[in-house]
Amino acid sequence: MTNTTLTAGAAVLALLAAGCGTGTTPSAASAPSARTTTAHTTAPHTTAPSAADTGRATAAGAASARYGAAARTTAARTTATGTSAAPQRCRTTGLRARVGRQDPGAGNRYAPLVLTNTSGKTCWVYGFVGLVLIDGRGDVLRTRTRRESVTPHRVTLRPGASAHARLHWTVVPSGHETRCPASARLMIIPPDEVAHLEVPFSATVCDDGRIDARPMAPGAGL
Numbered sequence: 001m002t003n004t005t006l007t008a009g010a011a012v013l014a015l016l017a018a019g020c021g022t023g024t025t026p027s028a029a030s031a032p033s034a035r036t037t038t039a040h041t042t043a044p045h046t047t048a049p050s051a052a053d054t055g056r057a058t059a060a061g062a063a064s065a066r067y068g069a070a071a072r073t074t075a076a077r078t079t080a081t082g083t084s085a086a087p088q089r090c091r092t093t094g095l096r097a098r099v100g101r102q103d104p105g106a107g108n109r110y111a112p113l114v115l116t117n118t119s120g121k122t123c124w125v126y127g128f129v130g131l132v133l134i135d136g137r138g139d140v141l142r143t144r145t146r147r148e149s150v151t152p153h154r155v156t157l158r159p160g161a162s163a164h165a166r167l168h169w170t171v172v173p174s175g176h177e178t179r180c181p182a183s184a185r186l187m188i189i190p191p192d193e194v195a196h197l198e199v200p201f202s203a204t205v206c207d208d209g210r211i212d213a214r215p216m217a218p219g220a221g222l
Contacts, residue, residue, distance in 0.1 A: 087122040087156060092195035094119030097188045099201050100164070100220065107172040109203065112164040113213070114220045115190060117157035125163050125216045126154045130189030133181075133201070133209055141181050142209040152215030162220040168212040169205045180206035191216060 100112040117123055133141040155163040173180055186201035205211060 087124050089192060090115070090117060090119075090123035090125050090157060090190065092190050092193045092197060094123060095190055095197065097190075097197040097199050099167070099186060099199055100222075102203070103222070107170055109169050109171060110222060111167050112220065112222050113167050113188065114162050114164045115157075115188075115216070116162040116220075117159055120159055122156060122158050124154050124156045125191050127152045127191040128213055128215050129165055129191060130196075131167075131211055131213065132187035132189075132196075133183040133203075133205060133211075134185040134187060134198075135181060136184040141183055141205075143205075144208055144210040146210055146212045148212050148214045150214050153217075155216050155218050163216045163218055164220055164222070165216050166214040166222055169203065169210060170207055171204045173206050175207075177206060177208075180204045181209075 094117060096116045096118045098114050098116075100114055102109050102111045113129060115125060115129075128145075128147050131143055131145045133143045135141055157163060171180065182204050183201050185198055187196050187198050189196045
């Protein structure tokens with residue numbers, strides 16, 4: 001074999017080797033590594049809310065909450081004041097108190113303790129009040145509230161109506177007393193209540209601060 005033939009064969013082999021890199025069917029050795037393609041899902045385009053939008057949303061939520069609370073309150077009031085709702089006990093916050101004119105008689109004093117319904121709905125009182133005498137310095141005086149043997153009855157009070165309890169005490173010292181302390185105010189606890197009312201009450205109560213009280217009765221006078 002001649003050198004010319006060998007040279008031509010080498011040239012052909014070189015051309016074939018070069019064609020392996022540029023052909024349409026590349027060899028496994030020269031193929032690029034496989035890539036896994038994931039289907040692309042287009043998400044909706046969102047923009048971060050501005051401070052003004054956030055403020056409006058907050059205000060709207062607060063208004064909605066207020067409206068819901070107001071609606072529930074209105075519904076509760078409608079139920080409470082409806083014609084089918086039974087009156088409830090009068091509470092201290094819905095009452096005004098005063099002591100009426102004192103009637104003297106042979107060392108005794110009588111006066112009506114009046115409770116007036118200042119609420120906007122009908123309520124009732126039943127039974128006896130609690131009493132505490134207070135002097136001009138604000139100190140509590142010895143007080144003995146004695147319930148008279150009178151059967152109590154429920155007194156229904158429409159708005160603005162009053163009920164009274166007759167009070168009786170003596171101004172004549174008795175027993176070991178040489179003088180009786182003078183009160184300036186009277187603390188009143190309505191029947192079955194804990195909170196109290198306070199009214200002016202200038203009186204001299206003897207017999208160790210004993211006050212006889214009758215149960216609540218209709219009206220403002222004895």
